[in-house]
Amino acid sequence: MIDFRSDTVTRPSKTMRNAMANAEVGDDVYGDDPTVNELESWAAKRHGFANAMFCSSGTQANLLALMAHCQRGDEYLCGQQAHNYKFEGGGAAVLGSIQPQPIDNEKDGTLCFKKLAAAIKPDDSHFARTTLLSIENTINGKVLSLEYMAQARKFTQRNNLALHLDGARVYNAACALNVDITEICQHVDSMSICLSKGLGAPIGSILLGSEALIKSAKRWRKMVGGGMRQAGIIAAAAKIALEQNPEKIQQDHDNAKYLAHALNQLDNISVNVAQVETNMVFATFTEEIDMADLVEQLKHQGILLSAGNPMRLVTHLDINQSDIDNFIQELKRTLTKSS
Ligand SMILES: *Cc1c(COP(=O)(O)O)cnc(C)c1O
Numbered sequence: 035m036i037d038f039r040s041d042t043v044t045r046p047s048k049t050m051r052n053a054m055a056n057a058e059v060g061d062d063v064y065g066d067d068p069t070v071n072e073l074e075s076w077a078a079k080r081h082g083f084a085n086a087m088f089c090s091s092g093t094q095a096n097l098l099a100l101m102a103h104c105q106r107g108d109e110y111l112c113g114q115q116a117h118n119y120k121f122e123g124g125g126a127a128v129l130g131s132i133q134p135q136p137i138d139n140e141k142d143g144t145l146c147f148k149k150l151a152a153a154i155k156p157d158d159s160h161f162a163r164t165t166l167l168s169i170e171n172t173i174n175g176k177v178l179s180l181e182y183m184a185q186a187r188k189f190t191q192r193n194n195l196a197l198h199l200d201g202a203r204v205y206n207a208a209c210a211l212n213v214d215i216t217e218i219c220q221h222v223d224s225m226s227i228c229l230s231k232g233l234g235a236p237i238g239s240i241l242l243g244s245e246a247l248i249k250s251a252k253r254w255r256k257m258v259g260g261g262m263r264q265a266g267i268i269a270a271a272a273k274i275a276l277e278q279n280p281e282k283i284q285q286d287h288d289n290a291k292y293l294a295h296a297l298n299q300l301d302n303i304s305v306n307v308a309q310v311e312t313n314m315v316f317a318t319f320t321e322e323i324d325m326a327d328l329v330e331q332l333k334h335q336g337i338l339l340s341a342g343n344p345m346r347l348v349t350h351l352d353i354n355q356s357d358i359d360n361f362i363q364e365l366k367r368t369l370t371k372s373s
Contacts, residue, residue, distance in 0.1 A: 036357045037338040041203075041231045041286070041313060041350035049278075050235070050271035057270035061263050062088075063256070069266030073273045077240050080276070081219045081227075085248035087241045088269055090260050092117075092202045095226035095239040097125045097258070098251040100168070102243070103196045103224065106131035109162040111150055111195070113139040116170055118200050129258065133162045143173035144182055147189050154193055164193075170200040171207045171218065175314030178207065180217055187221040197221070202228040202239075206312040209283040223247070227276075232283050232313060234351045235275035237268045282351060286313040289349040289358060296362045297347075302369060316344040328368060335364045 037043045046054070060066030070088050078086035089095040096118040104110060110126065112119045114136045118126065126132040137149050145167075155161035167190050171178040190197040199222040201207070208215045219225055224243035229235035241251055255261060262268075291307065294315045298305040302321045309316070319325070325341040332339055337360075340346055349358075 035336050035338055036353060036361055038347040038349075038353070038361070039338050039340045041348045042228075043338075044230075044234045044351045046236045046271050047234065047274075047351075050274050053270040053274055054267050057266040059264035059266035062265045063261040063263060067264060067266040067269070069273070070269040073269040073276075074240070076273065077227075077276060078242060080215075081225070081242050082216045083219070083225070083242040084245045085243060087248050087251055087255065088262075088265060088272065089226075089239045089241055089255065090237065090262065091230075092200075092226055092228040092239040093122045093125065094255070094258065094260050095241040096122060096168075096198075096200055097129065098254045098260075099198050099224045099226060099241055099243070099247070100126040100132055100166070101130040101254045102247045102250040103166045103198060104130065104132040105163075105165075107133075107162055108165040109133040109135045109155070110166040110168050110198075111135050111137060111145070111153055111164065112168040113137060113143075113145055113170065113173065115139045115143075115173060116168060116200065117202065118168055118170075135162075135164065139173065142178075143170070143176040144178060145169065147185065150189065151193070154195075164195065166196045166198060168198040168200060170202075172203045172210070172312050175206075175310070175312045175316075177210045177311050180211060180213065183218060183221040196223045198223065199225040201225045203231055203312065205280045205283055206232055206287070209280070209287060210312050215280070229272045229275045232286060232350060233275035233279045234282075235268070235272045238272045240272070240276075279351070283313070286349045286351070286353075287311075289313075289353060289355060290315050290347075292355060293347060293349060293358050293361075296358060297365075300362075300366060300369070313349045315347045315349075317347060318344045323369075323372070328372070331368050331372075332361075332364060335368075337361050337364055
């Protein structure tokens with residue numbers, strides 16, 4: 035199967051499988067798993083944070099960060115399109131009693147500081163306490179610049195807010211900006227990274243922050259059922275993902291550009307190639323078309339797509355250029371047949 039639905043679909047490599055099979059393990063709830071401990075201390079140091087915690091998913095890492103930063107009755111500022119507002123089941127509100135205050139994202143994915151400032155509540159018993167700004171990089175495949183990150187840091191300092199970065203795909207951002215990851219991390223108080231997306235691990239995310247933040251997040255992790263026992267089995271693959279796979283992300287970005295160009299050549303599809311900054315392509319079908327039917331037909335040819343117009347296509351470790359060529363051929367054939 036050639037799977038364009040997401041970069042979460044990659045299978046663990048042989049190296050990962052071997053590392054998993056041979057991982058030294060212990061009970062991580064007791065702090066006894068040497069592979070988890072090694073991953074966490076390595077990740078904290080690598081990204082310039084005091085501490086780190088391995089989590090089952092990005093959703094969990096974000097939830098724990100929000101719960102560690104905010105008390106009951108606090109609120110966090112975020113984008114309308116923020117994953118930790120829109121796509122995480124309202125977890126911060128449901129489980130943390132934390133009110134989200136979403137702001138419309140600008141076209142480039144940023145949040146306007148004027149609009150953010152206007153949404154900060156005065157210290158008055160009518161209002162929730164505004165305590166945190168949460169931003170996302172990359173967001174829908176778009177990269178926030180280092181200048182923007184620095185401005186966000188200044189804005190939060192001026193307004194006495196903490197700053198969280200949902201960095202599910204922060205390595206894609208670092209690659210697109212052509213900077214070391216620490217250039218991005220240095221501006222935030224906490225950051226989550228998905229290891230199971232472009233980095234190719236089968237399971238897991240990492241949360242980075244201060245000693246106090248991680249200590250608090252660890253309590254919440256246990257409470258929400260995220261305390262894992264011999265988690266070294268998955269941490270072993272996660273470490274390989276972090277150490278070896280950032281350098282492979284450029285290839286995904288090149289492949290996304292290649293895919294965007296090829297799609298744009300087709301008669302009834304339009305892609306804004308200049309807007310492809312990372313590993314995501316948004317293709318608009320310009321003629322009336324039964325999307326569900328198209329997706330179904332291509333599935334029979336071994337190609338998996340997300341229905342939608344624009345359609346989001348994501349490149350990753352398990353897609354190469356010849357997969358893209360195959361896909362374009364099959365798509366052409368299917369579109370000609372149905373027109
Ligand atoms: C995927 C994603 C998450 C959540 O990660 P899961 O591991 O799927 O729970 C959080 N934030 C962003 C921006 C994501 O893309």
